[in-house]
Amino acid sequence: MVEQLIHKYADAGINFLEAAILFVVGWYVVKMILRILSKMMKRSQIDAIIENFVISILNIGLKIIVIITVIAKLGVPTTSLVAVLTTAGAAIALGLQDSLKGIASGITILFSKPFVKGDIIEIDGYVGTVQEIQLLYTIVMTFDNKMVVIPNNDLVSSSFVNYSHEDVRRVTMTVELHPDNDIPQFKAALMQVIQQHPYALKEPAPVIKIGEYKERSVSMQIWVWAENDHFYDLNDDLWVAIRKIFKEQNIKIPAQQIDVRIQNSDIK
Structure with missing residues (x-):
């Protein structure tokens, strides 16, 4: 009986040690992967906003995988945990549907670059200089110094004029x-x-x-x-x-003509 307990605790200790090593190594590998991806994106001259967004999403996703793997190594059933995380993710995605569309539109603008910072654009009657392109919004400063915040969904789904596209x-x-x-x-x-x-x-x-x-x-x-x-x-x-x-040259300007018609009527 004592030997069984010893073996049991020994196995548990080994599993805990392996899980701890797996956690440390996994955490380090995640950092290395993110660092390599960040360098690759910078070399590809990808916009800093996209780089930060992608790195943040991968950072969360990879660390969740590491944590689930460590929990499974400790002998804890992970099926229910994965189901809960999946359900929670679906609920969050549904609740943030409009925001996710805006993020997708922002990424589309940053990748396709129909305009960049400093360009003069016109949309919905506003004409101004692009000050900043965020994931959800684009900020335009008009010539009379008004800041206009335009949702990226509107920019992707409607027409606009870019006066700075050509030289x-x-x-x-x-x-x-x-x-x-x-x-x-x-x-x-x-x-x-x-x-x-x-x-x-x-x-x-x-x-x-x-x-x-x-x-x-x-x-x-x-x-x-x-x-x-x-x-x-x-x-x-x-x-x-x-x-x-x-x-x-004493240029003559065309005179405006106003036609006035008077209609006589018999008033009794």
């Missing part, structure tokens, strides 16, 4: 002139300003053309290409130049 951008302007003006003279003066402007690109070539003849006006279309960083400066300078040409 160059076209300044598009429309000017209404009276038909009595010297149109070729106006075009020549404006084209000279454009060709001398340091921000106006030679290729693609600038264009000034008649867009439409109306009853009391001529619509002029002006297209000039510029680098993204100089877009707004060029746009502003061209409007100033057009105003100056208007004064120098």
Whole structure:
């Protein structure tokens, strides 16, 4: 009887020692795996947000596996424990369904990169610079210094405009002139300003053309290409130049016409 107890406690002690060794080794292996994965992600230039998210999820998952393995080594039934963890995980996933969709959308944006930090985008009437891309939200700072927080679900499921995606951008302007003006003279003066402007690109070539003849006006279309960083400066300078040409050439502006009809009626 005594020998059986000794063997029993000896086996239990050995199992406990093996479980402790398994726990220490497993914990160390998890850290090594995460460290290697982190280095691989950094070499692949994966966004830091994705790296932290993936490492955190793997850290929790691998450590749970280590703990379950150690518990099984101690002779404790793990079937019920695994079932409880599975049920709890399903319940948490169901409760955080919207958040998980947002996280998936954030990962999609960070991987596909339809825009990056510093880009100018427009969505839902807001135009501003991307300040930060998080897993759930993207923060945009408008030009009047308003912070707009946009859920990543909206960015993935709807259309938006990225003004910074290409290196160059076209300044598009429309000017209404009276038909009595010297149109070729106006075009020549404006084209000279454009060709001398340091921000106006030679290729693609600038264009000034008649867009439409109306009853009391001529619509002029002006297209000039510029680098993204100089877009707004060029746009502003061209409007100033057009105003100056208007004064120098005494350009007539089409007068607005209001039709008033008076209907006589017999009042008895």
